[in-house]
Amino acid sequence: DTGVSQDPRHKITKRGQNVTFRCDPISEHNRLYWYRQTLGQGPEFLTYFQNEAQLEKSRLLSDRFSAERPKGSFSTLEIQRTEQGDSAMYLCASSLAPGTSRDTQYFGPGTRLTVL
Amino acid sequence: AQSVTQLGSHVSVSEGALVLLRCNYSSSVPPYLFWYVQYPNQGLQLLLKYTTGATLVKGINGFEAEFKKSETSFHLTKPSAHMSDAAEYFCAVSLFSGNTGKLIFGQGTTLQVKP
Numbered sequence: 001d002t003g004v005s006q007d008p009r010h011k012i013t014k015r016g017q018n019v020t021f022r023c024d025p026i027s028e029h030n031r032l033y034w035y036r037q038t039l040g041q042g043p044e045f046l047t048y049f050q051n052e053a054q055l056e057k058s059r060l061l062s063d064r065f066s067a068e069r070p071k072g073s074f075s076t077l078e079i080q081r082t083e084q085g086d087s088a089m090y091l092c093a094s095s096l097a098p099g100t101s102r103d104t105q106y107f108g109p110g111t112r113l114t115v116l
Numbered sequence: 117a118q119s120v121t122q123l124g125s126h127v128s129v130s131e132g133a134l135v136l137l138r139c140n141y142s143s144s145v146p147p148y149l150f151w152y153v154q155y156p157n158q159g160l161q162l163l164l165k166y167t168t169g170a171t172l173v174k175g176i177n178g179f180e181a182e183f184k185k186s187e188t189s190f191h192l193t194k195p196s197a198h199m200s201d202a203a204e205y206f207c208a209v210s211l212f213s214g215n216t217g218k219l220i221f222g223q224g225t226t227l228q229v230k231p
Contacts, residue, residue, distance in 0.1 A: 004159070031217060042120075042206050042221030043160070056218070091159055095217065105219060107152075107159035 025094030139207030
């Protein structure tokens, strides 16, 4: 079990540029979640997938954000026209579907985005 | 709507002393409750969780928490703090019954352990 991995671990970009992050979940997990964590705060839910279907998006996820999970495996989170307010840690988590005995969310190490 | 309040953004204890981190929740239905720990520049690691059944939950690294419905609390304790316990701790609530499973986190408590 290699755990949840995220790439890159750090990203520095200039305002207005587009960025894309990748998350590889634990292989048998069909649920994948994205959270955003700003400095000194707890993580906030952004969106989640069950297999390849994106089932819920937070109001935090503006039109500049898009997430995909093709074939129900890895997921990508893209931010277009980045703003300084997008600077945060972006966390990915995966789990089995709720209601099972192993539905704990396991988190990746995160991608820290800095927008200059 | 669900919410979590962690009382005290910073807690400082001496090594070997009792650790008590407070968490109160608000939920219209029976919640699932979690404590996660985060070390600097890392993701979150699950310490323990309460779903149903026994209200005293034991987790990793000697931590435990007690679900008290009447007080809407889920405080985290450890009898004797170790230097390696210094980290950020997050309490979270979720609904799992036919729901998204998304976690709602508190703002976190930074635990400092002094030698």
